[in-house]
Amino acid sequence: MKKTFQIKANTEGYLFRKNVFEKKLEAGIHKFWDWKNEIDVITLPLISKLLNITNQEVLSKDNIAFRFSFYLIYKIIDGDKFLKHFTLDRATSFIIYEAEQRIGIISQIHVKNIITNYDSEELNDKRAELSGLKKEILNEQLSEYGIEIEELDVRDMTFPKSIQDLFSKHLEAKIRAKSDLENARTAVATARTLKNASELMKDDDNIRFFQMLETISKIAEKGKHTFTIGDLNQITQTKK
The missing domain is CATH 3.30.479.30 (Band 7 domain)
Known part of the structure; x- marks a missing residue:
């Protein structure tokens, strides 16, 4: 009696004769004479x-x-x-x-x-x-x-739901703390910049002059005003 065994793709056959392993079979169709019904084949996958x-x-x-x-x-x-x-x-x-x-x-x-x-x-x-x-x-x-x-x-x-809620609150606190830290860093940087600017303007005559002009311009926008700029004695002598 002839037996036919089909070994599918991506599998490997193991031929046993009288319950003893004999050889491996590759994918394909294999035929064997088996007069006493002593042959069996087990297939194992080759893929993951x-x-x-x-x-x-x-x-x-x-x-x-x-x-x-x-x-x-x-x-x-x-x-x-x-x-x-x-x-x-x-x-x-x-x-x-x-x-x-x-x-x-x-x-x-x-x-x-x-x-x-x-x-x-x-x-x-x-x-x-x-x-x-x-x-x-x-x-x-x-x-x-x-x-x-x-x-x-x-x-x-x-x-558990209770633990998830705790994790959520802890994460919220961490994000809030990080945001507060960034805001604090920004405030410190701004204060430092303003301080440096004030130190710069304190001893600079040109900057004070431009500040004065800016102040005069703002006053002039509110109505008619007379402004005297410079040394008053020099202005009087020039008019004479």
Whole structure:
């Protein structure tokens, strides 16, 4: 009896004869004589897969309870190691499901151990530090399964409403303080400029003269006035 196995694109087949691994099969159609029904093929994905871990509850370093979600992208890099850890008398989809359950549990513990080292306020301020979540350490744990984590990051964090309100008030206070500081700096700079200007005008005859002209112009705008500019004795002698 001849058996036909289809290995889809982006997958790799593992041929077992009498429940013993024999060889790998590339994508394509493969036919084998199997008189005693002793051949079976398991296919594993060659591409990366996304796994979402949602609604995890944890305590921060300052004992604030909150929930978070994260995602990871993993890839089977060693099919031989991978298959040694799972029961192979089921469909591939069930094998992958069991593998993802193990990956999920291991990664949850890993991420929680990282997040619990931060105070609740630090989790907001130092979000960038969480990027990657030390995936190298997680990969050391998963290497025995022939699995590698390519990407790992937090998706979102949800704090209780009361804590969110406190964060909001704290942020508002910080913004207000920053605005007040900028206003104070502007006031100091303006005062310094005015002081320098007054010092400059105090000993400058030309500036005083122009100030006097400006004052005369303002007075003249309000009605008819007679102004005498200069030494009065010199003006009298000139008229004579």
